[in-house]
Amino acid sequence: MSTATAHDTAHDHHGPPAGLSRWLFTTNHKDIGTLYLWFSFTMLLIGGAMAMVIRAELFQPGMQIVDPNFFNQMTTLHGLIMVFGAIMPAFVGLANWLIPMMIGAPDMALPRMNNWSFWILPFAGTLLLSTLFMEGGGPNFGWTFYAPLSTTYGPESTDFFIFAVHLLGMSSIMGAINIIATILNMRAPGMTLMKMPLFVWTWLITAFLLIAAMPVLAGAVTMMLADRHFGTSFFNAAGGGDPILFQHVFWFFGHPEVYIMILPAFGIISQIVPTFSRKKLFGYSSMVYATASIAFLSFIVWAHHMYTVGMPVAGELFFMYATILISVPTGVKVFNWVATMWRGALTFEVPMLWALAFIFLFTLGGFSGLMLGVTPADTQYHDTYFVVAHFHYVLVAGALFSIIAAVYYWLPKWTGHMYDQTLAKIHFWWSVISVNILFFPMHFLGLAGMPRRIPDYAIQFAEFNQLASIGGFAFGLSQLLFLYILIKTIRGGEKATDKVWEKPEGLEWTVASPAPYHTFATPPQVK
């Protein structure tokens, strides 16, 4: 009773309560956004540490550091943690911080559910990580957990993995419902759909993808659980089931999932590029339509991950055509960004540097994606390091870089302090160089025939692996510099102005820096 009263009083004074309970019981979109972002950063470091183990073992041929089973646990958990722990929560954190401020709403539409959808995450993450300490080890079947390797042959801890995935899925679905409810109901007067900032648009579409895709994943792991313990044979050929069914179900979730991790990135880049080009975003409405087309296409291309499973040729043709078609709306996005810069008045502050790196490197990842979409050529690329190179270009140099760009763009608004721009530029150049040393050689490795997910390799792959490992260690280290810059900025620094940048567009720049605990208690009027 007394805490409830204290809570209410705190609200009356428009300030956060002090101590741990502020974070545990918070329903404030900014607090929850901060929690999401810190959770994501913690997971980035943990998943990154696992990547360091992987790169250390692959530094030279022969087995030196870990045994193959532990290596498989590292690749599996690295993938799961980066996808579900680092990238997705970071975007939800950004959505929490920014969407209400961008549309002129006082908070998210469902603030208590917002609290819950965050607080599920640390438990899910801990559950997933705890499997590493169980007898028989953690999940070792890859983040794609193909049956029957994950069912009949999975370690005991697989059940904990299944439960963790259920929790992560619930968190995502609740987050998505909240975002949709907020965007559709809480926009300030005059903020029509076609006036919304692109970050809001891309998140609206992403939220629908989440609601459609996550239950499919939940279905897949539930069927796994039934196969493991309740005598069903959904995926067990010996019982009349079908291991390929698992892949269809998984990728029906999995392909939209990759767009869940990239559409908000498109939104972020579409916010940053106009600001530092001092020019309006080129082709706003075509950006919205392109995002919607990508989202639609993402549901009819899933089997391009399965070109080698022995599908009928008509199916392979359909999925090839649909897949390469995605490069059309994706190309439109890149062309629009370039046209926005064209004849602008460009400056190269830190967020713009990251955004430019995103456009260059994401486009490279898109090119290898087009190559992978061509079915006969995929016969050679599939499950090699060429694929590893491709998805790290789009997910690290793409999604992660966009998140870092967003942090550098909005951090002064969040903290009220401008960060140390020299250090931030060092962070940028260090990351952008090392990320290419890390991932570019992987194209060569894959083309020369190195399969992915192997703990040891033939000696002709030694040089490029060594190079990739060196790039990997450097890239890992550069994110510690990021952590230092963040902490330094939160603790102090040059006072940021309300606009922060010369001519940014959007309602978030009309409030004070740092943004007050409650913003837009009375909705602004949008012209």
Next chain:
Amino acid sequence: MRNLSVNKHLLLALLGLGNVVYAGSVFAEYKYNMTQGVTPISGEIYDLHMMVFWIVTAIGIGVFSVMIYSIINHRKSKGVKPAEFHESTEVEVLWTIIPFVILIFIAFPATKTLLALEDSSDADVTIKVTGYQWKWHYEYLDDDAKGLSFFSNLDAESNEARQLGANQDLSQVDHYLLNVDNPIVLPTNKKVRFLVTSNDVIHSWWVPALGVKQDAIPGYINDTWTYLKKPGVYRGQCTELCGKDHGFMPIVVLAKPENEYKEWLAQKQAEKKAAEEEAKGVWSLEKLMTKGEQVYNTSCAGCHQANGKGLPGMFPAIAGSKIALGPIADHINTVMNGKSGTAMQAFGAQLSDADLAAVITYERNAFGNNTGDAVQPSDIKSAR
């Protein structure tokens, strides 16, 4: 490491010791690009790969040039005033249609190659390829092969060198991780059809030079094919994560002209006969133990470990196990029929009577088990 050894070779060559040829072959192995391979399909795939590569390179150069031009010339520091334009339906339509046309241009050859790749009809030779954790099994299905079948494991030298902390000079190991004990032998200039399946989890049979990658899936028989133009040795690996030793189940294809292929078939038949004859006699404990250790190391050590201690929580130990120390009949039953719902396979169909007798004897006497039991090939025969 490589740079060092290359420098050494160059030095030797300069000293007139003539190692240039060897250094050259080291470079030849070293590749940046996809192989053109040795089959019509692998060549078509390579051409397709290069075509798409050049198309995306051209697009990349175009887009990036515009961007870089903008970055250099449209800077605020140069005093430019930003333009006002921010939409153009014509331009949007144009850069939707042009990529679409390029895609159609890619789709035609891709469709043609895909249809050829999927046409496994009218094969001259048919071979069943079965993936096992962690080895391949080949079965020649044609009449003249008389049911010839064998397993293909990572060869012993690589297997020893790849152990954690083995710390060997890997450049001295013959084709480290890409060598097997029994390669699959194929005739050249014949259409060879593969029926690919799996005994346990999903594997994938990939030989880059053949342009063949086909998933091996339990419960399914996938087919694919190849047509080798040149005799030679072609190496590949399993490309679908299949558990602990996924990285250690390579593929070696030996392509031989038809007459040599026929000779090889005949020789394999003779070997099989001889082994069957030998299995008929009574084996000494010593002979069983020697053979048993070999069989154990190729078929059992992957899970139960070379020291018989297993991996706690994953694979049970043989040392001091209830089965290895219990009744012989139960032990034979477990090895031959496996244990459903676990990774323990049914080895009855995989190993010969002599191999089974030897490996069971070995398990009952090695690792401090010391039961003194000798299981004979005839015991296995009667248990079948």
